[in-house]
Amino acid sequence: MEISQLGEFGLIKELTGDIQLVNKTTIKGVGDDCAVIESQEGMRTLVTTDLLMEGVHFDLTYVPLKHLGYKAVIVNLSDIYAMNGTPQQITVSLAISKRFTVEDIQELYSGMKLACEKYHVDIVGGDTTSSLTGLGISITAIGQARPEDIVYRNGAKETDLICVSGNLGAAYMGLQLLEREKSVYNQQVSEAQQTGNKKVFDSLRDVQPDFAGKEYLLERQLKPEARKDIIEALNKAGIHPTSMMDISDGLSSELMHICNQSHTGCRIYEERIPLDYLTASMAEEFNMNVSTCALNGGEDYELLFTVPLVDNERISSIDDVKVIGYITQPELGCALITRDGNEFELKSQGWNPLKE
Amino acid sequence: MEISQLGEFGLIKELTGDIQLVNKTTIKGVGDDCAVIESQEGMRTLVTTDLLMEGVHFDLTYVPLKHLGYKAVIVNLSDIYAMNGTPQQITVSLAISKRFTVEDIQELYSGMKLACEKYHVDIVGGDTTSSLTGLGISITAIGQARPEDIVYRNGAKETDLICVSGNLGAAYMGLQLLEREKSVYNQQVSEAQQTGNKKVFDSLRDVQPDFAGKEYLLERQLKPEARKDIIEALNKAGIHPTSMMDISDGLSSELMHICNQSHTGCRIYEERIPLDYLTASMAEEFNMNVSTCALNGGEDYELLFTVPLVDNERISSIDDVKVIGYITQPELGCALITRDGNEFELKSQGWNPLKE
Numbered sequence: 001m002e003i004s005q006l007g008e009f010g011l012i013k014e015l016t017g018d019i020q021l022v023n024k025t026t027i028k029g030v031g032d033d034c035a036v037i038e039s040q041e042g043m044r045t046l047v048t049t050d051l052l053m054e055g056v057h058f059d060l061t062y063v064p065l066k067h068l069g070y071k072a073v074i075v076n077l078s079d080i081y082a083m084n085g086t087p088q089q090i091t092v093s094l095a096i097s098k099r100f101t102v103e104d105i106q107e108l109y110s111g112m113k114l115a116c117e118k119y120h121v122d123i124v125g126g127d128t129t130s131s132l133t134g135l136g137i138s139i140t141a142i143g144q145a146r147p148e149d150i151v152y153r154n155g156a157k158e159t160d161l162i163c164v165s166g167n168l169g170a171a172y173m174g175l176q177l178l179e180r181e182k183s184v185y186n187q188q189v190s191e192a193q194q195t196g197n198k199k200v201f202d203s204l205r206d207v208q209p210d211f212a213g214k215e216y217l218l219e220r221q222l223k224p225e226a227r228k229d230i231i232e233a234l235n236k237a238g239i240h241p242t243s244m245m246d247i248s249d250g251l252s253s254e255l256m257h258i259c260n261q262s263h264t265g266c267r268i269y270e271e272r273i274p275l276d277y278l279t280a281s282m283a284e285e286f287n288m289n290v291s292t293c294a295l296n297g298g299e300d301y302e303l304l305f306t307v308p309l310v311d312n313e314r315i316s317s318i319d320d321v322k323v324i325g326y327i328t329q330p331e332l333g334c335a336l337i338t339r340d341g342n343e344f345e346l347k348s349q350g351w352n353p354l355k356e
Numbered sequence: 357m358e359i360s361q362l363g364e365f366g367l368i369k370e371l372t373g374d375i376q377l378v379n380k381t382t383i384k385g386v387g388d389d390c391a392v393i394e395s396q397e398g399m400r401t402l403v404t405t406d407l408l409m410e411g412v413h414f415d416l417t418y419v420p421l422k423h424l425g426y427k428a429v430i431v432n433l434s435d436i437y438a439m440n441g442t443p444q445q446i447t448v449s450l451a452i453s454k455r456f457t458v459e460d461i462q463e464l465y466s467g468m469k470l471a472c473e474k475y476h477v478d479i480v481g482g483d484t485t486s487s488l489t490g491l492g493i494s495i496t497a498i499g500q501a502r503p504e505d506i507v508y509r510n511g512a513k514e515t516d517l518i519c520v521s522g523n524l525g526a527a528y529m530g531l532q533l534l535e536r537e538k539s540v541y542n543q544q545v546s547e548a549q550q551t552g553n554k555k556v557f558d559s560l561r562d563v564q565p566d567f568a569g570k571e572y573l574l575e576r577q578l579k580p581e582a583r584k585d586i587i588e589a590l591n592k593a594g595i596h597p598t599s600m601m602d603i604s605d606g607l608s609s610e611l612m613h614i615c616n617q618s619h620t621g622c623r624i625y626e627e628r629i630p631l632d633y634l635t636a637s638m639a640e641e642f643n644m645n646v647s648t649c650a651l652n653g654g655e656d657y658e659l660l661f662t663v664p665l666v667d668n669e670r671i672s673s674i675d676d677v678k679v680i681g682y683i684t685q686p687e688l689g690c691a692l693i694t695r696d697g698n699e700f701e702l703k704s705q706g707w708n709p710l711k712e
Contacts, residue, residue, distance in 0.1 A: 007711040009704075027400060031617070032509050033438040033601050034402040034499070039395030044383060046390040049481065049496055051449035055488040082389040093407035093494055096710070125405065129709040132411040136487075138449055138494035140405055143390070153388050245389050261387070348365075353485040354452070355363040 001102040012128055014102060015109045019123055023088045025144065026122045035124035037089060037142060044150065046087075046143040048079035054134035056353055062178045065104055067222040068137075069111025075248065076141035077119050078226040078301045082246040083152075084234075085145035087119060087226075092126035095136035108137075119228060149240070151305070156243040156262035160306040160327040163241075165230045165320055167274040168251055169290060172297025173282040174214075174221025180286075181209035216278050224301045231303075233318045244305035250296040250350025254304050256334055265332035266346075268325030271339050295336070296349040357458040368484055370458060371465045375479055379444045381500065382478045391480035393445060393498060400506065402443075402499040404435035410490035412709055418534045421460055423578040424493075425467025431604065432497035433475050434582040434657045438602040439508075440590075441501035443475060448482035451492035464493075475584060505596070507661070512599040512618035516662040516683040519597075521586045521676055523630040524607055525646060528653025529638040530570075530577025536642075537565035572634050580657045587659075589674050600661035606652040606706025610660050612690055621688035622702075624681030627695050651692070652705040 003011055016030045028036035039045060050072070052058060058068055073090060080087040092112060096105060116123055121141070192201040211218055227246075234241065243258050251273070259266050273294045283290035306327055307315050315321060325337075334346040359367055372386045384392035395401060408414060408428055416424075429446060436443040448468060452461060472479055477497070541560070548557040567574055583602075590597065599614050607629070615622050629650045639646035662683055663671050671677060681693075690702040 003710050007708045009708075011710055027503075028508065033435040034404040034441070036439070036501075036506060037401040037403060039399065039401055043395065045393040045395055045401055045498070047393060047445070047447060047481065047496070047498060048390040049447045049449050049483055049494070051451055051483045051485055051492065051494050053451045053485060053487045053492065056451070056486050079389040083392070085390070089403070091403060091405045091496065093405050095407055095409045095412070095492065125403065127405055127407045129407055129409060130412050131409045131492075133489050136407065136409065136451065136492050136494075138405070138407050138492075140403070140447065140496040142401070142403060145392075147383075150392060152384065352363045352365075354359050354367055 003096060003100065003102055003105070006102060008128055011102065011105065015105065016123065021122045022120055023122050025088050026124055029122060029124040035089065035091065037124070040144055042146065043144040044147050046080050046083050046085040046145055047140065048076055049138065049140040050075050052137040054136070060135070062182055063222060065107040066111035069108040070115045070223055072137045072139050073112050073115035073121070074224050074226050074301065076139045077115070077121065078246040078248070080141050080143035081226050081228055081231045082244055082303060083143070083145060084149050084231060084241070084244065085143040087121050087141050087143040089122045089124045089142040090116065091140045092123055093138040094126070094128050095131035096128070097131045097133055097135065100135065119226065151241050151244040153243050153245050153258050154261035156258050156264050156306040156327045157308070158264060158327055158329050159309045160242050161309060161312060161315065161323045162255070162266060162268060162325040162327065163305050163307060163315060163321050164251065164274060164302055164324050165227050166300065166302040167276045167279065168247065168300050168302060169279045169283070169294035169297045170217050170220035170276050171224060171299035172293050173279050174217035174219070175299070176286055177211065177214060177217055177282065178221065185209070214278060214282065216276065217282060221299065224299065226301060227303045230321065237314050237318060239307055239311050239314055241305035241307050244303060247300050247302045247304050248298060249352070250298040251304065252295040252346045253348040253350030256346060256348050258304070258306065259327070259334050262327070263330050265328040265330050266325055266334045267328055267332070267337055269337050272322060272324040274322045298351040359452060359456065359458055359461070362458060364484055367458065367461065371461065372479065377478045378476055379478050381444050382480055385478060385480040391445065391447065393480070396500055398502065399500040400503050402436050402439050402441040402501055403496065404432055405494065405496040406432050408493040410492070416491070418538055419578060421463040422467035425464040426471045426579055428493045428495050429468050429471035429477070430580050430582050430657065432495045433471070433477065434602040434604070436497050436499035437582050437584055437587045438600055438659060439499070439501060440505050440587060440597070440600065441499040443477050443497050443499040445478045445480045445498040446472065447496045448479055449494040450482070450484050451487035452484070453487045453489055453491065456491065475582065507597050507600040509599050509601050509614050510617035512614050512620050512662040512683045513664070514620060514683055514685050515665045516598050517665060517668060517671065517679045518611070518622060518624060518681040518683065519661050519663060519671060519677050520607065520630060520658055520680050521583050522656065522658040523632045523635065524603065524656050524658060525635045525639070525650035525653045526573050526576035526632050527580060527655035528649050529635050530573035530575070531655070532642055533567065533570060533573055533638065534577065541565070570634060570638070572632065573638060577655065580655065582657060583659045586677065593670050593674060595663055595667050595670055597661035597663050600659060603656050603658045603660050604654060605708070606654040607660065608651040608702045609704040609706030612702060612704050614660065614662065615683070615690050618683070619686050621684040621686050622681055622690045623684055623688070623693055625693050628678060628680040630678045654707045
């Protein structure tokens with residue numbers, strides 16, 4: 001169905017009509033000038049927002065709309081967890097070009113709703129409008145945290161241990177894989193067009209790239225999760241990180257944010273950076289340095305945090321968290337210690353949409 | 357300066373480095389995974405968001421970037437006031453195409469900062485990214501209100517008086533004026549190009565359209581204000597509206613939202629719709645029906661609200677508020693009573709970005 005048949009309010013009704021609010025802090029959701037949120041006694045409100053643009057943040061030739069919706073929500077929830085908070089509401093703003101149908105936007109929304117369901121978050125409002133070209137998605141997430149629980153980026157102290165959840169570089173390798181298949185496919189299409197072989201051309205329509213055995217990498221790129229489980233495990237173990245952020249742009253870049261804001265230096269060990277076996281083997285296939293992928297790849301949405309040295313034993317007992325280095329005095333700068341014992345200064349080479 | 361010289365974090369620093377937080381509820385602004393907001397004792401949090409896209413919501417050939425920034429903030433603050441709340445924070449997300457310079461974005465930001473200063477609001481975060489084409493602006497405003505003060509759209513009751521602040525249709529006439537000058541100018545340029553007269557062509561570069569005497573209409577379109585003053589006057593007079601919203605899409609459309617959500621009908625009087633003299637005279641010049649402009653024009657950001665009949669006298673004493681009709685039982689539907697006493701059913705013909 002064409003979106004213009006419904007108009008703005010018809011489309012909003014179609015998308016949000018079945019929303020059941022699950023958080024008792026959500027007093028009023030979609031349908032008024034504002035959403036209304038109850039503040040729990042003694043809690044603070046956390047707010048984060050992300051704007052995703054087609055062609056910059058995602059490529060719809062290989063990203064299914066449902067996955068895109070899921071991921072667009074996750075990247076915001078991840079920011080709330082990275083403050084040690086609990087996400088409770090999101091607003092969703094969409095700018096939609098004419099090529100999208102009502103069914104497309106429903107598909108996008110179904111991914112958003114799935115993420116909200118999984119993380120117990122309410123969609124409470126937003127804006128739905130048109131765009132001249134492409135799709136734009138702006139999500140704002142709202143969460144709550146006790147003042148004493150909130151973890152900023154600026155609290156790291158000398159001798160603190162640097163910890164990372166999960167593994168790094170997998171989302172980046174997933175992207176490389178998708179990009180490669182896209183270019184192979186495009187080349188086949190272009191060759192078929194040149195030879196004028198209609199049969200070959202038609203057969204290409206149904207070509208499904210063979211990702212067998214590499215699903216994990218695709219999932220890390222297309223359907224990441226926010227590390228709610230790690231936040232819960234830390235709380236349960238009574239560990240209060242001194243600083244924390246999520247890894248969206250790349251380990252190296254994020255670690256430098258923490259060190260800059262905390263006025264410290266750091267040392268991390270290449271051999272300790274957590275890698276999945278598939279990430280390493282794909283990097284080899286692509287003739288890439290796997291450590292570089294893990295340091296600068298981005299989009300892993302793992303948590304990077306620091307804990308006092310005394311928590312060494314307790315942190316080791318938490319599944320899926322690895323100590324990768326330690327915080328130093330600022331004069332020592334930020335460096336990676338390679339497998340062969342050399343020191344290399346860390347650089348912010350992560351994803352930067354506004355750099356050439 | 358090219359934005360790519362600074363990159364994302366350099367640009368953010370350039371734009372937000374001088375921000376001084378003014379609200380005591382703002383615990384943490386720009387610079388972490390989330391902004392952190394203190395909830396005042398017993399208050400509720402209000403959240404609203406808007407996404408503005410170049411070519412759909414604004415035309416940079418006649419909208420100065422500073423005005424655009426100002427307006428983008430105002431439209432969100434207006435939504436917070438329309439709930440009878442006080443805006444305190446905003447987040448600002450921008451998607452910027454390559455044709456914009458650092459100075460352009462500073463200009464845009466200067467308008468946002470001006471609006472924030474005027475309304476005592478803090479910029480506490482956002483996202484800054486690139487776009488393939490055009491400019492995208494997504495702003496989320498956060499406000500607070502006492503639970504008993506919040507005014508929804510669904511509280512209008514039979515016999516309530518329907519009130520409007522300021523005057524209507526002026527922003528729409530301002531837009532018509534700008535569009536006319538743009539098309540006149542484009543035609544002159546195109547004629548000069550056809551005749552190949554370089555002298556005429558060059559002289560057109562410095563042509564400034566003559567808007568003398570019509571500045572008010574342009575200001576209503578380019579630099580609207582949020583009616584904080586009306587909210588304050590209502591509170592001071594002890595008037596608690598039974599329903600309220602701001603007029604962004606047009607009086608007719610907004611009034612139907614209130615009636616639909618309140619399960620009522622309404623009657624409004626054409627002769628009572630507040631009009632500025634300039635709006636009326638421009639409508640005549642454009643050969644348009646001025647009432648149609650006021651009913652469906654949109655972008656006035658005036659307040660539409662209902663009050664109990666007993667407040668008739670008190671509401672009359674408030675400057676710049678006019679009673680335009682009354683709420684009826686739902687069976688009577690929503691209608692306009694024309695100057696000659698005829699009844700016409702109200703229709704939602706306001707601005708709808710997703711309709712053809």
